[in-house]
Structures are given as structure tokens and as C-alpha cells.
Amino acid sequence: MPKTLRIATRQSQLALWQARHVQARLAVALPETTVELLPIRTEGDRVTDRPLSAIGGKGLFLKELEAAMANGEADLAVHSMKDVPAELPEGFVLPVVLAPASPLDAFVSNTYDNPEAMPAGAIVGTSSLRRSAMIKHLRPDLEIRNLRGNVQTRLAKLDAGEYDAILLACAGLERLELAARIRSELTPEQSLPAIGQGVLGIEIRVGDDETAAAIAALDDEYTHVRIDAERAVNSRLEGSCHLPIAAHATHDGVTLRLRACVGRPDGSEMVRDEISGPVDEAAALGHALAERLLVAGADRILADLG
Numbered sequence: 001m002p003k004t005l006r007i008a009t010r011q012s013q014l015a016l017w018q019a020r021h022v023q024a025r026l027a028v029a030l031p032e033t034t035v036e037l038l039p040i041r042t043e044g045d046r047v048t049d050r051p052l053s054a055i056g057g058k059g060l061f062l063k064e065l066e067a068a069m070a071n072g073e074a075d076l077a078v079h080s081m082k083d084v085p086a087e088l089p090e091g092f093v094l095p096v097v098l099a100p101a102s103p104l105d106a107f108v109s110n111t112y113d114n115p116e117a118m119p120a121g122a123i124v125g126t127s128s129l130r131r132s133a134m135i136k137h138l139r140p141d142l143e144i145r146n147l148r149g150n151v152q153t154r155l156a157k158l159d160a161g162e163y164d165a166i167l168l169a170c171a172g173l174e175r176l177e178l179a180a181r182i183r184s185e186l187t188p189e190q191s192l193p194a195i196g197q198g199v200l201g202i203e204i205r206v207g208d209d210e211t212a213a214a215i216a217a218l219d220d221e222y223t224h225v226r227i228d229a230e231r232a233v234n235s236r237l238e239g240s241c242h243l244p245i246a247a248h249a250t251h252d253g254v255t256l257r258l259r260a261c262v263g264r265p266d267g268s269e270m271v272r273d274e275i276s277g278p279v280d281e282a283a284a285l286g287h288a289l290a291e292r293l294l295v296a297g298a299d300r301i302l303a304d305l306g
């Protein structure tokens with residue numbers, strides 16, 4: 001086992017919580033190994049005045065962490081799987097996913113209990129094209145305004161009265177001990193979660209067998225199947241950017257149920273479908289479902305988004 005392992009991490013409170021969580025899990029699994037954090041500032045954190053989709057998408061949060069692994073300063077990086085693009089850059093693998101927190105979206109408001117309770121014209125904050133598509137499909141009469149920044153910044157903007165409600169991930173709020181801010185959990189029918197939402201993954205260098213062996217015990221089998229199915233949807237749809245694509249898988253160890261949808265961010269169109277099959281065909285089910293969505297019109301929606 002390695003003497004030390006270094007975890008490259010972003011510096012937001014959520015990223016630090018996630019890295020410390022993995023640090024603590026590794027400390028238990030590898031009592032002989034010292035596990036350190038290497039905090040890094042990424043471009044996705046520096047640029048907060050424009051939507052992610054406009055500045056290059058999800059990969060922005062990973063690049064600097066991967067550079068630290070490539071030059072040997074760090075051995076692993078911890079990611080919210082939701083922020084990991086369908087294709088990793090050459091030289092990196094993501095062999096371990098941890099047991100999940102809640103996959104659901106949270107409705108957060110100081111005034112309203114749920115989306116149904118909001119009056120026409122109420123203002124909802126989100127920078128996610130997926131959440132925008134979901135909420136506008138549910139309530140075309142609501143107005144979406146862009147909202148970026150880390151979780152605390154977003155809550156502060158809500159509290160300052162800039163929005164009537166905002167949409168966040170339940171998992172992030174729970175990790176930051178802010179679950180009391182969740183007014184309602186949106187069901188998968190109201191808002192189908194993002195691919196990988198609520199799941200942490202560990203990325204390492206290809207060929208780093210020592211680190212791979214050290215982290216292997218943290219992998220959660222249930223979650224691994226779920227992620228294989230959900231990420232297969234994304235790889236077929238080429239969802240490498242921040243697109244209005246949702247996919248959510250559940251299974252009982254034998255049969256997998258995978259739901260997915262692609263929607264227009266203005267809510268005017270939503271292509272939804274689901275598929276069931278054996279868990280050991282998770283990736284094939286994901287590809288097949290993505291294919292069906294494309295035939296049903298997702299190809300046009302994605303093409304219109306450029």
C-alpha cells in the first residue's frame with residue numbers, strides 16, 4: 001500500500017467536504033497510509049458571471065485537477081459524477097464510485113412549499129439547462145433567471161430576494177448540513193435528476209495500479225451499475241457539455257430501470273422514455289434508450305442548442 005496518497009480538490013466548501021469524505025474513508029481502509037488534500041482553484045470556479053454552458057461546460061472543473069495528477073503532485077481527484085463529462089481525457093480513468101446520497105433535485109424557497117404553490121410569473125433561479133427544461137415543462141408560466149456560484153452564494157442570492165425559489169441538488173445541501181433549506185424534494189416525475197447526481201467518483205491516472213488497488217474497496221456495486229447505465233446515455237448523446245439531458249437508473253441487483261429525457265430549456269418540448277433489463281447489460285440499455293430518444297426528437301433539440 002502507498003505511504004501517502006494526495007487528493008486534488010477544488011476549493012468550494014462542497015468540493016472540500018467531498019474530498020475530506022474520501023480522505024476519511026481511505027483513512028479507515030488504509031490505516032498505514034497518510035492521505036493529504038491538495039486544494040486547487042479551477043477555471044470553472046474563477047468564472048462565475050456566465051452560464052457554464054457558455055464557457056466550455058463541465059470539463060472546466062476537472063482540467064486543473066487532472067494536470068496535478070499528470071505532473072505527479074496528486075494521486076487522485078474526487079468528483080461529483082454529475083460534473084464529469086461522458087468522455088474522460090486520455091490518460092485518466094474513473095474506477096471507483098461511492099455509495100450515493102439523494103439523487104433528487106431540491107426546491108428551495110423562503111416563501112413557497114413547492115413549484116405548484118408559486119404564482120404565475122414567479123422567478124426561479126438556476127443555471128442548469130436541465131432544471132430549466134424540467135421546471136418550465138411543469139410550469140410554463142414561471143420565469144427562469146440565471147444563477148451561478150457555489151451553493152452558499154446561491155442561497156445568499158435567494159435570501160437577498162433576487163428569486164422566489166431556486167433549484168439545487170439535495171445531495172449538495174445535505175453534505176453542507178443545509179438540508180433544512182429543502183422545502184420539497186422534486187420527484188423524478190417532476191424533475192428527472194442529472195446523470196450521476198448525488199454520486200461521488202474517484203479519478204486516477206491510467207496505469208497507476210498502486211492507487212487503483214488502494215481505493216478499490218471504496219467502490220459501491222449498486223452505484224457502479226447505476227452510473228454505467230446513466231453514463232451510457234450521455235456517451236450516446238455526446239452530452240460532454242452542460243445540456244438539458246437527464247437520466248436516472250435504479251435496480252434491485254437483477255433488473256435495472258432506466259429513465260431518461262431531453263428537453264428544451266424553455267420547457268416547450270420534452271422527450272422522455274424508459275427501459276428495463278438485466279443489470280449486467282447496464283451500458284447497452286443506456287445506449288439503446290439514448291437511441292430511442294434521438295429517434296423521438298432529442299436529436300433536433302440537441303442540434304438546436306448547437
Ligand SMILES: NCc1[nH]cc(CCC(=O)O)c1CC(=O)O
Nearest residue numbers: 080082168169171172197198199
Ligand atoms: N454543478 C454543481 C454541483 N455539482 C454537484 C452538486 C451537488 C452534489 C451532487 O449532485 O453530487 C452541485 C450543486 C447543485 O447542483 O446544486
